[in-house]
Amino acid sequence: MVSQDTKSSKVDLPEAGEILSAKEKQLQIEREELRKESRRRWLLTSFLLFVVLVLLLGLVYSVYLVSEETRIKSKAESSALTRQVELANSYLFASPLKAKAGSNEKIRITVFLLDSKGLGVAGKRVVLGKDTNLEIEEVQPVTDDLGKALFDVSSSSANAYLIEASVDGKVLPQRVSVVFE
Known part of the structure; x- marks a missing residue:
């Protein structure tokens, strides 16, 4: 400055x-x-x-x-x-229980293969008992993850039938009765 x-x-x-x-x-x-x-x-x-x-x-x-x-x-x-199949826990059922013989009507047979804990056993081939008067269609003969196998049954002759299922050559103790009229 x-x-x-x-x-x-x-x-x-x-x-x-x-x-x-x-x-x-x-x-x-x-x-x-x-x-x-x-x-x-x-x-x-x-x-x-x-x-x-x-x-x-x-x-x-x-x-x-x-x-x-x-x-x-x-x-x-x-x-x-x-898993191993426990036959006493396994079961089968039919729906409907009655159908018309000689027609296109079929009865669905459902088989559940379960183990000792009640869980499904997969990959097992199920065989339904053979009757010459029954036509058995294998819809799903090998069990899925739930242990379920499916079959459709029809008949040309009227009668009542007792259907059984087997796996590995062993028959399930439960059977189901169906009627074709």
């Missing part, structure tokens, strides 16, 4: 302390702005890392659930094939 007095020409210089204090203030302002910028970057980086971590955890959890479901399902499917 230069100031001229009318009486004398004199130069007023700021003191050294004033120059330093102005520079220090400027440096403090710049440092504060750098700190704020650094903090903003740190917060943004932390937030992004958090989001990525949550997404990764979600992905890992999803993969775990899918693999667990697959493991449980494959265990259930394989155990349905390895």
Whole structure:
């Protein structure tokens, strides 16, 4: 700063302390702005890392659930094939119990092969007792995962029939009676 007095020409210089204090203030302002910028970057980086971590955890959890479901399902499917048939727990029924002989009417015979716990046994071939007057159509002779086998029965002659089912050469203790009129 230069100031001229009318009486004398004199130069007023700021003191050294004033120059330093102005520079220090400027440096403090710049440092504060750098700190704020650094903090903003740190917060943004932390937030992004958090989001990525949550997404990764979600992905890992999803993969775990899918693999667990697959493991449980494959265990259930394989155990349905390895179970042993308990004849006393297995049963068969007919619907309807009566049909017209010599017509297109059929009676559906449903057989359930179950194990000792009452669970279906899959992959077993069921055979219905043979009667020359009965026409037996094998709809699903091999049991499914529920242990179910299906047959349609018709007859050209009117009569009452006692139908039995067997698996692996063993006859189920239960029989079902159907009538063709």
